[in-house]
Every structure is written in C-alpha cells, then in structure tokens.
Amino acid sequence: MSTPLDKLRIDKDTLFTESPRRRRFWLIAIPLLALLVIIVAYGLRNRGVTVETTAVATVYPTQGFTVLNASGYLVAQRKAAVASKITGRLEWLGVEEGSRVTAGQVLARLENQDLAATLEQARAARHNAEALVEQAKAEQDDAERAFRRQSELIAQGIVARADYDLAEARHRRAVAGVRAASAQVNSTAAAIRGAETAYEYSRIRAPFNGVVLTKNADVGDIITPLGAAATSKSAVVTLADLSSLQVEADVSESSLSQVSTGQPCEVTLDALPGVRLRGVVHTIVPTADRTKASVMVKVRFLEPDPRMLPEMSAKVAFLSRQASADDQKPRRAVLAAAVIGNGKDAAVLVIKDGRARRQPVSVGQKLGDLVVVEGVANGVQLVLRPLDKVKDGTRVVVKDR
16 A cells, blocks of 8 residues: 555656757757856946046135125116207207217207207397497496586586586486496396207207117107107116116125125126126115015125126125135136045046046145145046045946936
8 A cells, every 4th residue: 555655756767857859948048048147247247336426617716705695786876867858859869879978978969940049039139238238338428428517517607507407317317227238238148048058958968977778769759858748758868877887786684794884795797707806895775675585785896897787697795805816716626525535645536438537636725515626627527425436447327316
C-alpha cells in the first residue's frame, strides 16, 4: 500500500530530460537577459548626478551696504503748460517735441494785427500829446511875459487893475495848460505800455530753460486761456526743465525709518543699463498714501545724465554710506554655496559638455549671499552646493526648476 509521500517523489528521468525546442529557448534567452542587464547598468552609470545650478553674475559693491530698495519714476519738478493770456488764432509755431528752448524765447505767435494797430494808435496819441505840451509851454511863456509887463506897469500906475488881473488869469491858465498837456503825455505813455503788453501777450515765450515735451496745438487753432470752446486749445506746448528731474519713489511706511533727508542713494534706470547715478534724498513728502500705505521720497541727482527723460522708470538703492568711485565698478560674483575650498584652493565646478569641470578662482569680498570671484566668465553655469559625489569630470544632469 502506497503512502501520500510516495506520490511526491521526483522523477529524475523526467527532470533532466528536455525537449530540443526548450533547450534552444534558454540558450537564446539567457544571453539576451544578460545583455539587457549590462545595458541598464551602463545607462544608470552614465546618466549622471542631478545637480542644481547657478550662474556667474555682475554685481556692484554698493549692494553690500544697501539698506533699502525702492522703485519710482523720473519727474520734472519744474514743468509748465505754456499758454497765452489772450484769445487768438495761432499764426506761427516755432518748436516741436524735443526742442530745447531758453528762457524768454518766442515759442509761438498769435494773430496780432489788431493789437499792432492799437499800439500804433497809442504811439500816435503820445506824439500828439507831446506836441500839445510844446504848444502849452509856448502859451505859458507868452502869458508869463505879458503878466510880468503888467506887474511892472501896475506898480507905476500906468495900467488899470483890470488889465493886470486879466494878464494874471491868463498866466495861470497857461501854467495849468502845461500841467494838463504833461498829464496827457503820461496818459498816452500808459496807454502805450498797455498796448505793448497786449501785443506781447500774442507772443508765447518760454518761462524757463527747458525741453518741449508735447505739442498741444497747431497753426490755425484757436488758443484761449479757458479752453471753453470744443475746438479751442488752452496750452500750446508742455515744457519741462530737465535739470530739475528727480526720482519720486514710494517707500512703504514700515521701511520709512531707514530713510532720512540727505541720505546717499544710487539710482539705476531701465533705459540706461549699466549706468549707476549718485543721488541724495532731497525730501520726504510729509503725507502718506493710504491706498498703498507708502510715503513719497524725492531723490535728487548729484551728477545728472543728459539722456534722462521725464517718466522713465527708476530703481533707487538707499545706502548706509556714500559710494566711492571704486564702489561703482562692476564685479563678478557667485553664490557662496557654489564655491568649494578656500584661499588658494578655492574653486568652482563649471558645467561643460554635460560634465563638471573644476575651475580655480580667486575669492574676494562677500556681498550678502554672494561672493566676488575672479577667474571665471559672466554667465557661466556652475554647480550649486556640490556634493561629495560631484567631482572634476563627473557627468551631471541639471535639475529641473
């Protein structure tokens, strides 16, 4: 009688006997599997180490003693919409946008034939008044001589008292006539000044040295001080004194304690890359903007650039001390975490052709998280925070950000 264990017996003849087809399968599959393992291992080996990167950038030493940064715009503190005091048709316009003008220069002229005629009339009236003065003086001289003769004759009792009184009255009238004629001359002189002033109003002059920003009217337009009519213009040009340009920057209320009048600043303009302009805090406007919780700070330039224009955007760095000429020279810098070693052994790992290459550098001053370096070009990609497994020649893969 057989037991259950007997049924579990392995048939050795069956085990070691394989069909030719099965044997061929294993002969092909085993080498292929080994080749696949080798390929995968080689790929994993050459995939490289995933690393974070940074780049060499241009910095300025002033960043090391900047206490606050703010942004704003260039605004001309001296600006005017130049118009006429009288109403008239624009007859001539001698400037355009960008024209540089001097104080007192005629910018435009209104039709003024009627004003010119009034001025000529006033001058003619003065000539007439001056002639009347000469006539009155001649009458006065004659009356004075007649009165003097009558005075001598009345003293001798030769003429009657009535003749003396008549001569005296005539003399007094002559004196009064001279005063009246002189007053008329003064009156006509005042009329001439008024006519000249009205005539001058037809000439629109520049109130100060500046540059024409906008041209608001053309020849043929009606210019009026009030601009009441739909087709009339109140201003002919808009003028700004570019020497009065200042940066108006908004500083948050919480940072206002770091700003003071006279504090040195450094200004950069988007329109002038690479140019850094020295300035000082001119004034802190004594009112806050409740909508932005900020206070306006005006920064005055110490050395204005002639290329500056109103409404250009500007960035202001408020400094803890005045920047020297050397502080305004650019430096190459990298994040301190990208530097390995120190002193003469300091170096960085430059990424080139997918591998990390050791590049010796000279390390300078520290600017916050950055450190000034020499020996590596701007824009070069470096390994950030190199690990022990990243060495010279290690294949690396840049980590996606």
